[in-house]
Amino acid sequence: MRKRKNVFWVALAAPGIIWLAILFVVPFYAVLSIAMGKLNQLYEAPVAVWNPVSWSSSNVINVWRDLFGSVSFAGPILVRTIVYVALASLLCLVIGYPAAYFVARFAGRRKGLFLVLLIAPFWISYMMRMLAWIDLLSTGGYVNKALGWVGISPVNWLGGNSATVVFGLVYGYIPYLILVQVILTGLLITVLPMLGDYYTNQMLSGAASTSMIGNLIQGQLGTPGLEAQGAVLSMLLLLVLLIPMIYYVIATNREAAR
Numbered sequence: 001m002r003k004r005k006n007v008f009w010v011a012l013a014a015p016g017i018i019w020l021a022i023l024f025v026v027p028f029y030a031v032l033s034i035a036m037g038k039l040n041q042l043y044e045a046p047v048a049v050w051n052p053v054s055w056s057s058s059n060v061i062n063v064w065r066d067l068f069g070s071v072s073f074a075g076p077i078l079v080r081t082i083v084y085v086a087l088a089s090l091l092c093l094v095i096g097y098p099a100a101y102f103v104a105r106f107a108g109r110r111k112g113l114f115l116v117l118l119i120a121p122f123w124i125s126y127m128m129r130m131l132a133w134i135d136l137l138s139t140g141g142y143v144n145k146a147l148g149w150v151g152i153s154p155v156n157w158l159g160g161n162s163a164t165v166v167f168g169l170v171y172g173y174i175p176y177l178i179l180v181q182v183i184l185t186g187l188l189i190t191v192l193p194m195l196g197d198y199y200t201n202q203m204l205s206g207a208a209s210t211s212m213i214g215n216l217i218q219g220q221l222g223t224p225g226l227e228a229q230g231a232v233l234s235m236l237l238l239l240v241l242l243i244p245m246i247y248y249v250i251a252t253n254r255e256a257a258r
Helices: 002-035 058-068 075-106 108-123 126-137 142-149 162-178 183-195 199-204 213-221 227-257
Strands: 038-040 045-047
Touching: 002 227, 045 227, 058 075, 058 227, 075 108, 075 162, 075 183, 075 213, 108 162, 126 142, 126 162, 126 199, 162 183, 162 199, 183 227, 199 213, 213 227
Parallel strands: none
Antiparallel strands: 038 045
Protein backbone atom coordinates (compact mmCIF):
# COMPACT_ATOMS: atom_id res chain seq x y z
CA MET A 1 0.00 0.00 0.00
CA ARG A 2 2.82 2.40 0.82
CA LYS A 3 4.45 1.84 -2.56
CA ARG A 4 1.12 2.40 -4.31
CA LYS A 5 0.66 5.66 -2.43
CA ASN A 6 4.15 6.80 -3.40
CA VAL A 7 3.45 5.98 -7.05
CA PHE A 8 0.15 7.86 -6.84
CA TRP A 9 1.76 11.04 -5.43
CA VAL A 10 4.61 10.87 -7.94
CA ALA A 11 2.12 10.56 -10.78
CA LEU A 12 0.10 13.43 -9.34
CA ALA A 13 3.19 15.67 -9.13
CA ALA A 14 4.58 14.66 -12.53
CA PRO A 15 2.63 17.22 -14.66
CA GLY A 16 3.74 20.07 -12.40
CA ILE A 17 7.35 18.89 -12.45
CA ILE A 18 7.33 18.60 -16.24
CA TRP A 19 5.72 22.03 -16.55
CA LEU A 20 8.35 23.51 -14.23
CA ALA A 21 11.17 21.87 -16.19
CA ILE A 22 9.90 23.15 -19.52
CA LEU A 23 9.02 26.70 -18.49
CA PHE A 24 11.70 27.37 -15.87
CA VAL A 25 14.65 25.00 -15.89
CA VAL A 26 15.14 24.95 -19.66
CA PRO A 27 14.82 28.76 -20.14
CA PHE A 28 17.04 29.32 -17.10
CA TYR A 29 19.78 27.14 -18.58
CA ALA A 30 19.38 28.88 -21.96
CA VAL A 31 19.91 32.30 -20.35
CA LEU A 32 22.85 30.94 -18.36
CA SER A 33 24.39 29.52 -21.54
CA ILE A 34 24.11 32.93 -23.21
CA ALA A 35 25.51 34.71 -20.13
CA MET A 36 28.53 32.41 -20.07
CA GLY A 37 28.78 32.19 -23.85
CA LYS A 38 30.58 34.16 -26.53
CA LEU A 39 29.91 37.04 -28.89
CA ASN A 40 29.75 36.76 -32.65
CA GLN A 41 31.84 39.80 -33.58
CA LEU A 42 30.56 39.89 -37.15
CA TYR A 43 26.85 40.06 -36.33
CA GLU A 44 27.20 41.35 -32.76
CA ALA A 45 24.96 38.52 -31.61
CA PRO A 46 25.38 36.31 -28.53
CA VAL A 47 26.38 32.71 -29.08
CA ALA A 48 25.05 30.30 -26.48
CA VAL A 49 27.57 27.78 -25.18
CA TRP A 50 25.69 24.75 -23.87
CA ASN A 51 28.69 22.83 -22.55
CA PRO A 52 29.69 24.15 -19.09
CA VAL A 53 33.28 23.09 -19.73
CA SER A 54 33.53 25.71 -22.50
CA TRP A 55 31.93 28.56 -20.57
CA SER A 56 33.67 31.93 -20.49
CA SER A 57 33.67 34.41 -17.62
CA SER A 58 34.31 37.48 -19.79
CA ASN A 59 30.71 38.69 -19.63
CA VAL A 60 30.64 38.29 -15.85
CA ILE A 61 33.86 40.32 -15.55
CA ASN A 62 32.45 43.08 -17.76
CA VAL A 63 29.25 43.28 -15.72
CA TRP A 64 31.21 43.33 -12.47
CA ARG A 65 33.26 46.26 -13.77
CA ASP A 66 30.08 48.05 -14.83
CA LEU A 67 28.65 47.61 -11.33
CA PHE A 68 31.65 48.13 -9.07
CA GLY A 69 34.53 49.32 -11.26
CA SER A 70 36.25 52.71 -11.05
CA VAL A 71 34.24 53.96 -14.06
CA SER A 72 31.06 52.18 -13.08
CA PHE A 73 27.86 53.36 -14.76
CA ALA A 74 25.58 50.59 -13.46
CA GLY A 75 26.52 51.06 -9.81
CA PRO A 76 24.42 54.23 -9.34
CA ILE A 77 21.50 52.48 -11.03
CA LEU A 78 21.80 49.60 -8.56
CA VAL A 79 21.91 51.99 -5.60
CA ARG A 80 18.94 53.93 -6.99
CA THR A 81 16.96 50.69 -7.34
CA ILE A 82 17.66 49.75 -3.73
CA VAL A 83 16.61 53.22 -2.51
CA TYR A 84 13.41 53.22 -4.58
CA VAL A 85 12.45 49.73 -3.44
CA ALA A 86 13.21 50.53 0.22
CA LEU A 87 11.09 53.71 0.13
CA ALA A 88 8.26 52.02 -1.76
CA SER A 89 8.26 49.04 0.62
CA LEU A 90 8.17 51.34 3.65
CA LEU A 91 5.25 53.28 2.20
CA CYS A 92 3.47 50.01 1.38
CA LEU A 93 3.87 48.96 5.00
CA VAL A 94 2.73 52.32 6.41
CA ILE A 95 -0.31 52.47 4.12
CA GLY A 96 -1.16 48.81 3.75
CA TYR A 97 -0.70 47.44 7.26
CA PRO A 98 -3.40 49.59 8.92
CA ALA A 99 -5.81 48.63 6.13
CA ALA A 100 -4.98 44.94 6.51
CA TYR A 101 -5.25 45.18 10.32
CA PHE A 102 -8.66 46.86 10.09
CA VAL A 103 -10.01 44.23 7.69
CA ALA A 104 -8.63 41.38 9.80
CA ARG A 105 -9.76 42.69 13.20
CA PHE A 106 -12.76 44.95 12.78
CA ALA A 107 -14.43 44.20 9.44
CA GLY A 108 -16.53 41.36 10.86
CA ARG A 109 -19.11 40.06 8.43
CA ARG A 110 -18.13 42.72 5.91
CA LYS A 111 -14.59 41.37 5.63
CA GLY A 112 -15.23 39.88 2.19
CA LEU A 113 -16.74 43.14 0.97
CA PHE A 114 -13.76 45.18 2.14
CA LEU A 115 -11.33 42.76 0.50
CA VAL A 116 -13.23 43.01 -2.79
CA LEU A 117 -13.20 46.81 -2.60
CA LEU A 118 -9.45 46.79 -1.90
CA ILE A 119 -8.49 44.54 -4.78
CA ALA A 120 -11.17 45.57 -7.32
CA PRO A 121 -9.00 48.27 -8.97
CA PHE A 122 -6.30 45.68 -9.56
CA TRP A 123 -8.54 43.53 -11.72
CA ILE A 124 -7.74 46.06 -14.45
CA SER A 125 -4.52 45.41 -16.37
CA TYR A 126 -1.32 46.99 -15.06
CA MET A 127 -0.81 48.94 -18.27
CA MET A 128 -4.29 50.50 -18.11
CA ARG A 129 -3.74 51.55 -14.50
CA MET A 130 -0.40 53.16 -15.37
CA LEU A 131 -2.02 54.96 -18.30
CA ALA A 132 -4.63 56.30 -15.89
CA TRP A 133 -1.82 57.58 -13.66
CA ILE A 134 -0.24 59.29 -16.65
CA ASP A 135 -3.51 61.09 -17.33
CA LEU A 136 -3.84 62.12 -13.66
CA LEU A 137 -0.24 63.31 -13.38
CA SER A 138 0.04 65.13 -16.69
CA THR A 139 0.59 68.90 -16.72
CA GLY A 140 -3.12 69.55 -17.12
CA GLY A 141 -4.20 66.53 -15.08
CA TYR A 142 -6.37 66.49 -11.98
CA VAL A 143 -3.42 66.31 -9.59
CA ASN A 144 -1.94 69.58 -10.83
CA LYS A 145 -5.40 71.12 -10.95
CA ALA A 146 -5.89 70.23 -7.30
CA LEU A 147 -2.51 71.72 -6.45
CA GLY A 148 -3.47 74.88 -8.33
CA TRP A 149 -6.54 75.28 -6.14
CA VAL A 150 -4.29 75.65 -3.08
CA GLY A 151 -1.84 77.97 -4.84
CA ILE A 152 0.87 75.44 -5.78
CA SER A 153 2.42 75.66 -9.25
CA PRO A 154 2.05 72.64 -11.57
CA VAL A 155 4.62 69.91 -11.00
CA ASN A 156 6.29 68.02 -13.85
CA TRP A 157 5.42 64.62 -12.42
CA LEU A 158 6.19 62.69 -15.60
CA GLY A 159 9.53 64.33 -16.44
CA GLY A 160 11.94 62.12 -14.56
CA ASN A 161 10.48 62.64 -11.08
CA SER A 162 11.74 60.06 -8.58
CA ALA A 163 8.68 60.50 -6.35
CA THR A 164 6.42 59.50 -9.25
CA VAL A 165 8.31 56.24 -9.76
CA VAL A 166 8.22 55.41 -6.04
CA PHE A 167 4.50 56.14 -5.78
CA GLY A 168 3.93 54.08 -8.91
CA LEU A 169 5.70 51.11 -7.32
CA VAL A 170 3.59 51.53 -4.19
CA TYR A 171 0.38 51.63 -6.18
CA GLY A 172 1.39 48.62 -8.25
CA TYR A 173 2.46 46.28 -5.46
CA ILE A 174 0.65 47.32 -2.27
CA PRO A 175 -2.13 44.70 -2.73
CA TYR A 176 0.40 41.92 -2.12
CA LEU A 177 1.11 43.34 1.32
CA ILE A 178 -2.51 44.01 2.25
CA LEU A 179 -3.68 40.49 1.34
CA VAL A 180 -0.88 38.71 3.29
CA GLN A 181 -1.28 38.62 7.06
CA VAL A 182 2.35 38.24 8.14
CA ILE A 183 4.39 41.45 7.81
CA LEU A 184 7.65 39.73 6.83
CA THR A 185 5.89 37.63 4.21
CA GLY A 186 4.06 40.63 2.82
CA LEU A 187 7.22 42.70 2.56
CA LEU A 188 9.05 39.81 0.90
CA ILE A 189 6.34 39.29 -1.70
CA THR A 190 6.25 43.04 -2.30
CA VAL A 191 10.01 43.62 -2.52
CA LEU A 192 10.89 40.75 -4.85
CA PRO A 193 8.92 41.92 -7.91
CA MET A 194 9.86 45.54 -7.25
CA LEU A 195 13.56 44.78 -7.65
CA GLY A 196 13.09 43.53 -11.19
CA ASP A 197 10.41 46.04 -12.18
CA TYR A 198 11.12 48.11 -15.28
CA TYR A 199 7.66 48.86 -16.62
CA THR A 200 6.59 51.32 -13.91
CA ASN A 201 9.59 53.58 -14.46
CA GLN A 202 9.27 53.24 -18.21
CA MET A 203 5.63 54.35 -18.15
CA LEU A 204 5.77 57.09 -15.51
CA SER A 205 9.20 58.57 -16.21
CA GLY A 206 11.32 57.08 -18.95
CA ALA A 207 14.23 59.30 -17.93
CA ALA A 208 17.74 57.97 -17.44
CA SER A 209 17.90 59.77 -14.10
CA THR A 210 15.25 57.42 -12.65
CA SER A 211 16.23 54.17 -14.39
CA MET A 212 16.30 51.01 -12.28
CA ILE A 213 18.18 47.75 -12.64
CA GLY A 214 15.23 46.25 -14.55
CA ASN A 215 15.48 49.06 -17.11
CA LEU A 216 19.21 48.41 -17.48
CA ILE A 217 18.58 44.71 -18.12
CA GLN A 218 15.84 45.49 -20.62
CA GLY A 219 18.07 47.95 -22.44
CA GLN A 220 20.99 45.54 -22.66
CA LEU A 221 18.82 42.66 -23.85
CA GLY A 222 17.61 44.90 -26.69
CA THR A 223 21.04 46.25 -27.69
CA PRO A 224 23.19 44.30 -30.19
CA GLY A 225 26.35 43.05 -28.55
CA LEU A 226 25.10 43.55 -24.98
CA GLU A 227 22.56 40.74 -24.75
CA ALA A 228 24.99 38.46 -22.92
CA GLN A 229 25.70 41.12 -20.29
CA GLY A 230 21.96 41.57 -19.85
CA ALA A 231 21.72 37.82 -19.28
CA VAL A 232 24.47 38.03 -16.64
CA LEU A 233 22.62 40.84 -14.85
CA SER A 234 19.46 38.75 -14.93
CA MET A 235 21.31 35.85 -13.34
CA LEU A 236 22.84 38.07 -10.66
CA LEU A 237 19.44 39.55 -9.84
CA LEU A 238 17.97 36.07 -9.62
CA LEU A 239 20.72 34.97 -7.22
CA VAL A 240 20.03 37.98 -5.00
CA LEU A 241 16.32 37.21 -5.00
CA LEU A 242 16.90 33.53 -4.21
CA ILE A 243 18.35 34.36 -0.78
CA PRO A 244 15.15 35.83 0.72
CA MET A 245 13.05 33.26 -1.15
CA ILE A 246 14.98 30.38 0.44
CA TYR A 247 14.72 32.06 3.83
CA TYR A 248 10.97 32.43 3.35
CA VAL A 249 10.55 28.74 2.51
CA ILE A 250 12.63 27.67 5.52
CA ALA A 251 10.78 30.03 7.89
CA THR A 252 7.41 28.87 6.56
CA ASN A 253 8.33 25.22 7.04
CA ARG A 254 9.48 25.88 10.60
CA GLU A 255 6.26 27.71 11.40
CA ALA A 256 4.21 24.89 9.90
CA ALA A 257 6.15 22.33 11.96
CA ARG A 258 5.35 24.24 15.15
